[in-house]
Amino acid sequence: MAGIKELKFAIIGSGMAGLSTALSLATNGFKNIAVYEMAVDLGFFGAGIQIAPNMARLLDRLGVWRDIEAEAVELTESSIRQGSTDHELAHVNTSTIRDTYGYPHMVGHRASLVSALYNRCRQESSISFHFSSTISRVLSWGPKPKIEVEDAFGKSHEHEVDVVLACDGIKSVVRAEMLDTLKVTAEVEDTGQAAYRIMLTRDKLQHDPELLQLVDGQCATRWVGDGRLIVAYPISDNNIYNIVTIQPDTHFSEAPSAAYTTRGSKVQMLRVFSDFCPRARRLLQTVSDDTVCEWKLRVHSALPTWTHEQIALVGDACHPTLPHLGQGAAQAMEDACVLGFVLSMMPDTSPHTIGKFLKVYENLRRERTHRLAGLAFAAGQSLLLGEGQEKDERDKIFAASKDGRKVGPFPDRWADADIQKMIYGFDCLTDAYHKYQDILNALD
Ligand SMILES: Cc1cc2nc3c(=O)[nH]c(=O)nc-3n(C[C@H](O)[C@H](O)[C@H](O)COP(=O)(O)OP(=O)(O)OC[C@H]3O[C@@H](n4cnc5c(N)ncnc54)[C@H](O)[C@@H]3O)c2cc1C
DSSP, rough: OOGGGGGEEEEEEHHHHHHHHHHHHHTOOOOEEEEEEEESSOOOSEEEEOOOOOHHHHHHHHHHHHHHHHHHHEEOOOEEEEETTTOEEEEEEETTHHHSSOOOEEEHHHHHHHHHHHHHTOOOOEEEEOOOOEEEEEEOSSSSSSSEEETTTSSSEEEEEEEEEOOOOOTTHHHHHHHHTTTTOOOOEEEEEEEEEEEEHHHTTTTTTTHHHHHSSEEEEEEEEEEEEEEEETTTTTTEEEEEEEEOOOSSGGGGOOSSSOOOHHHHHHHTTTTHHHHHHHHHHTTTTGGOEEEEEEOOOOOOEEEETTTOOGGGGGGOOGGSOOOHHHHHHHHHHHHHHHHHHHHOOOOOHHHHHHHHHHHHHHHHHHHHHHHHHHHHHTTTTSHHHHHHHHHHHHHHHTTOOSSSOOGGGGGGGGHHHHHTTHHHHHHHHHHHHHHHHHHH
């Protein structure tokens, strides 16, 4: 009988989850890994990304950290400011994170992260990439899962493998089909929020010393306002200033299920933030008309299951997370690394064993990912508060923190030391190593 390392895997999607899953399987010795991606290439690149220590630790284990670290920017401070006045509500020193967790909190360009993972995958002969290949249907969930793949010419092909790992993002076709097959539901939840994602190159900021100072620093700045938020930090060796805004969604609500991204309007963006302080407005004014990209922020309620027979969901496909904690991609990567480890512990290649070990993966990951998705939602709520008692309470906690006093949980959950400990201090592989056998026994 062929050994477990000969098992045939189909990975759907080459986003952060797909690339790290492929690499994690390959580094665990699996030899037949095919990645199917509907896009003609690696897809959306144009944004910054937070690389928290829990993600950096995994990137290091996957062998890509050194290149990413070389051009990412280490965050040593975080400043939370009133959007309308630029008054600093709180200031958090994050320079100790590297010593505390063994890795720094960095911010980087998505392109360097994705390219590093992709290039590393290309070094593995066990991984093959198939772009312009859309999974249109799941034809069988097991014991040998079969998927229908549509190529660039609209021609359909059937692929039968041993395991399918659906890393197909928040709009996952496999998730929808899985829930349908199992006759269960998990509604897509509209957050009522959208995000603009913008990158300003250094030359665009040369004329304005105050803005230049932002790109030259190592600070994540958050300007908070009623229902709106601007998060900004330097990336790419301090050559680009990355901005993410959160605002009420007005566009996508007209197209509830189809669209998630669209070209944004600069005029509209400036109108949304017209009561923000001059510094924040000057930043947004610097943006070129044609580079505003708007994202709809959606999540869905907790799924009753992530697996069915020999198919499992990974990353945003099973736990989309709002960006307020900067952990969506990090959690996808944790999933990927745990999957590689757990599947490498299978004693045999029987479909029953595969299904059981996919369940072990789900059990290891479910609680943490749901907890973080909830925390990210709460973090957003707190930073988007309008005038009123809740905001006053929040600002009192911020103010006390400036004198080193803690009078309640820090409202910017991303910068809260206890939350950081829970997120950054967690080593998903050590956790999986210690727990997988008990989970397996409990499944028997
Ligand atoms: C505004 C914003 C800011 C964010 N900032 C951060 C941050 O700072 N840090 C962080 O960790 N996370 C952040 N995130 C979250 C992060 O981007 C996601 O959690 C992460 O990219 C999810 O990766 P994924 O691979 O699961 O899904 P995706 O990146 O969506 O990848 C899915 C892939 O599957 C492909 N695909 C889909 N359907 C099919 C199909 N049927 N057939 C073949 N291919 C298919 C898609 O083309 C795509 O390439 C942010 C998100 C947003 C919206």
